[in-house]
Amino acid sequence: MRVNQAQIVRDYLIKLQTQITQALYDLDGTPFVVDAWRKPEGEMLQGDGITQILEGGPVFERAGCGFSHVTGPKLPPSATQHRPELAGAPFEAMGVSLVFHPRNPYVPTVHMNIRMIVAKPEGKDPVSWFGGGMDLTPYYGFEEDAVHFHQTCKEAVEPYGADLHPRFKKWCDEYFFLKHRSEARGVGGIFYDDFSELGFERGLT
Secondary structure, eight states: OOHHHHHHHHHHHHHHHHHHHHHHHHHHOOOOEEEEEEOOTTSSSEEEEEEEEEESOSSEEEEEEEEEEEEESSOOGGGSTTOGGGTTOOEEEEEEEEEEEESSTTSOEEEEEEEEEEEOOTTSOOEEEEEEEEEEEOSSOOHHHHHHHHHHHHHHHGGGOTTHHHHHHHHHHHHTEETTTTEESSSEEEEEEEEOTTHHHHHHO
């Protein structure tokens, strides 16, 4: 992956974090505590990030939205289970993740993350892909809320292929199924990993 593409993704994700936290501030009125961090020299993972936390607001009991950008000497096994030829390659990864816990028990908890991983095998071109998703965990379930959420997810990915939403919805249902409880974590959503079939520009959008 070219350096300018990595910078494009970094800029996009930091801007996205800012848009999300600003929208929550406009709704709740409680400022986020911002922690810009950097990994100390000498650690296996190098990089930086921005963690933003809102606590004790009138709308949100707790809301967190974090950006991270790290590099490492060796991809973890979970990242190469579908790409064994990249096992052990150095990597670069960046993403934004969030978890929101509203005060109102009738409002669901929401989880979301998006990420990009770049593997850099020695003597070969870099290989990049995207991953992420979002889902809802209601305390009290309302059918109309679940329908609205799934419809919104469908409309978000539909311009990129009619087959994506059914695939990503099924993937989410399977990924977030709690086997030890034999139940789903919530009402589902969308989830995808190791996704590169649209190429860089369309994959990013």
